[in-house]
Amino acid sequence: MIKVCVIGMGNVGHCAARTVLLEKDMELVGIIMRTPRALDAEGLSGVEVVQKIGDLSVKPDVAILCTPTRAVESVAKECLKQGISTVDCFDIHGDIVALRRTLDQAAKATGAVAVTASGWDPGSDSIVRTLMQAAAPKGITYTNFGPGMSMGHSVAAKSKPAVKDALSMTIPLGTGVHRRMVYIEVEDGCTYEEAAAQIKADDYFSHDETHVIAVDHIEDLKDVGHGVHMVRKGVSGETHNQIFSFDMKINNPALTAQMMVASARAATRQQPGCYTLIELPVIDFLCGEREPLIGKLV
Amino acid sequence: MIKVCVIGMGNVGHCAARTVLLEKDMELVGIIMRTPRALDAEGLSGVEVVQKIGDLSVKPDVAILCTPTRAVESVAKECLKQGISTVDCFDIHGDIVALRRTLDQAAKATGAVAVTASGWDPGSDSIVRTLMQAAAPKGITYTNFGPGMSMGHSVAAKSKPAVKDALSMTIPLGTGVHRRMVYIEVEDGCTYEEAAAQIKADDYFSHDETHVIAVDHIEDLKDVGHGVHMVRKGVSGETHNQIFSFDMKINNPALTAQMMVASARAATRQQPGCYTLIELPVIDFLCGEREPLIGKLV
Numbered sequence: 375m376i377k378v379c380v381i382g383m384g385n386v387g388h389c390a391a392r393t394v395l396l397e398k399d400m401e402l403v404g405i406i407m408r409t410p411r412a413l414d415a416e417g418l419s420g421v422e423v424v425q426k427i428g429d430l431s432v433k434p435d436v437a438i439l440c441t442p443t444r445a446v447e448s449v450a451k452e453c454l455k456q457g458i459s460t461v462d463c464f465d466i467h468g469d470i471v472a473l474r475r476t477l478d479q480a481a482k483a484t485g486a487v488a489v490t491a492s493g494w495d496p497g498s499d500s501i502v503r504t505l506m507q508a509a510a511p512k513g514i515t516y517t518n519f520g521p522g523m524s525m526g527h528s529v530a531a532k533s534k535p536a537v538k539d540a541l542s543m544t545i546p547l548g549t550g551v552h553r554r555m556v557y558i559e560v561e562d563g564c565t566y567e568e569a570a571a572q573i574k575a576d577d578y579f580s581h582d583e584t585h586v587i588a589v590d591h592i593e594d595l596k597d598v599g600h601g602v603h604m605v606r607k608g609v610s611g612e613t614h615n616q617i618f619s620f621d622m623k624i625n626n627p628a629l630t631a632q633m634m635v636a637s638a639r640a641a642t643r644q645q646p647g648c649y650t651l652i653e654l655p656v657i658d659f660l661c662g663e664r665e666p667l668i669g670k671l672v
Numbered sequence: 673m674i675k676v677c678v679i680g681m682g683n684v685g686h687c688a689a690r691t692v693l694l695e696k697d698m699e700l701v702g703i704i705m706r707t708p709r710a711l712d713a714e715g716l717s718g719v720e721v722v723q724k725i726g727d728l729s730v731k732p733d734v735a736i737l738c739t740p741t742r743a744v745e746s747v748a749k750e751c752l753k754q755g756i757s758t759v760d761c762f763d764i765h766g767d768i769v770a771l772r773r774t775l776d777q778a779a780k781a782t783g784a785v786a787v788t789a790s791g792w793d794p795g796s797d798s799i800v801r802t803l804m805q806a807a808a809p810k811g812i813t814y815t816n817f818g819p820g821m822s823m824g825h826s827v828a829a830k831s832k833p834a835v836k837d838a839l840s841m842t843i844p845l846g847t848g849v850h851r852r853m854v855y856i857e858v859e860d861g862c863t864y865e866e867a868a869a870q871i872k873a874d875d876y877f878s879h880d881e882t883h884v885i886a887v888d889h890i891e892d893l894k895d896v897g898h899g900v901h902m903v904r905k906g907v908s909g910e911t912h913n914q915i916f917s918f919d920m921k922i923n924n925p926a927l928t929a930q931m932m933v934a935s936a937r938a939a940t941r942q943q944p945g946c947y948t949l950i951e952l953p954v955i956d957f958l959c960g961e962r963e964p965l966i967g968k969l970v
Binding site for chain 1: 687688690691694765766768769772789792794796798799800801802803805806807808809908909910911913914915916917918919920921922923926927929930931933934948949950951952953954955957958959962963965966967969970
């Protein structure tokens with residue numbers, strides 16, 4: 375049994391903890407949260423809840439980090455220092471290589487494994503993108519996101535003075551171009567026009583087609599469904615017009631959590647160091663013996 | 673530079689050889705064929721052509737086996753015995769586990785690597801199937817093939833006494849159910865009715881909806897395009913209705929060859945033993961340094 379703990383109890387953390395309970399080869403040895411509380415009402419009764427990973431009565435093999443992306447590096451280092459492997463869903467694409475280097479050093483120092491940038495994009499999508507590239511080395515891949523909520527864009531919109539609350543939906547227009555549908559509650563004493571202007575001026579929105587719509591209750595709009603349409607047209611050897619596409623319509627935190635839990639399993643099967651998902655054999659994500667899996671899936 | 677040879681000069685072998693010439697990190701050190709001939713007209717001038725792998729003047733690191741599937745085991749063993757790694761496109765799904773065991777022993781005996789069941793199905797599709805299983809561990813995956821020629825079914829149809837030549841097209845009907853469109857030239861002195869009855873009685877066709885159509889020239893119908901529609905609806909953690917699909921429309925020998933060439937590269941990056949594609953990190957298929965690839969694809 376792989377001993378797993380979950381750090382952070384947001385949407386993804388809660389899903390991850392409940393998912394670990396369903397895995398036949400895993401044991402949930404604890405939950406780490408800033409302000410520990412009993413989690414009986416959340417389907418996690420009997421699970422030890424502590425503030426620091428060192429306080430757990432059973433030392434975990436792997437910690438699943440469901441913290442904000444900016445906290446990943448320090449939390450992961452803290453775990454790795456204690457020889458506990460980590461899985462994170464760090465999602466700032468441009469900073470993944472640097473984080474991987476840092477965590478690689480930290481992991482190797484104690485013989486642990488860090489799986490970084492898990493989840494679905496980066497994550498499972500990255501595997502599909504890499505496979506498409508291998509199948510047709512020349513060509514163009516487009517990743518189209520949505521329809522679905524963008525957390526980053528929602529936070530950016532919400533930060534404007536004239537905005538009380540906001541939700542930004544990402545709408546795929548094809549060839550990697552996206553429309554932003556931004557639903558807002560206007561701040562008391564401000565106007566819709568002020569709010570819309572502040573949002574559209576932000577770098578998060580100024581490059582995309584952006585629509586701002588005033589609503590009464592943001593809460594009534596929330597739906598964690600999301601999607602991807604990834605497509606590559608390219609060349610295999612000398613043969614052009616090879617066409618590949620990958621689509622999914624999914625519950626975002628549920629898939630993120632499931633991929634992280636699968637990555638926790640994969641972590642136990644690697645040599646010390648830090649890995650992105652494209653560096654892991656996909657069979658390592660699965661519970662069970664190799665030969666029956668090969669017989670069923672290859 | 674990875675030294676590669678190609679064994680067999682059918683459709684796939686020819687594509688594989690031409691593809692190796694395009695790869696920046698590979699060198700085509702020879703072609704092995706039963707009856708060696710100059711291959712200048714086939715865009716392979718200057719490449720050494722011999723009857724046995726041991727006759728090559730430069731020892732290859734990897735041999736790409738483009739032989740009939742039934743010949744794979746003996747040809748692979750012959751290469752592995754000489755410490756030459758192998759890639760094959762063995763495609764009898766039910767026999768892959770047994771072949772992997774045999775080649776694993778043979779490879780480890782000389783410190784070589786065998787990549788087995790490469791190509792697209794088994795092959796790249798297997799990676800997608802495994803990834804979908806990881807993303808939603810409970811649920812059903814359907815693999816729908818076509819429209820495209822089925823070599824196995826064409827050979828089966830052609831083997832009937834009343835059939836002079838045949839081509840069997842696989843038509844996807846969804847949920848893994850396929851229609852067989854069998855085009856035939858009727859043997860002289862036989863009737864269409866005899867031919868159709870012989871084909872429909874064969875185990876290859878008796879379980880599927882099969883239509884037999886007489887034509888004048890099978891050759892005029894040949895098109896190596898093929899396709900796949902793979903779909904999984906399943907459960908991530910406790911969340912149902914997670915929907916994934918993968919589609920491709922491709923030139924069959926070109927994609928088979930490209931995946932085998934990518935697998936030859938991956939072979940040079942593994943510990944001795946035999947691997948199916950789901951046991952290889954997808955990044956190992958790609959030419960280039962790890963960090964730039966991670967920066968671009970993750």
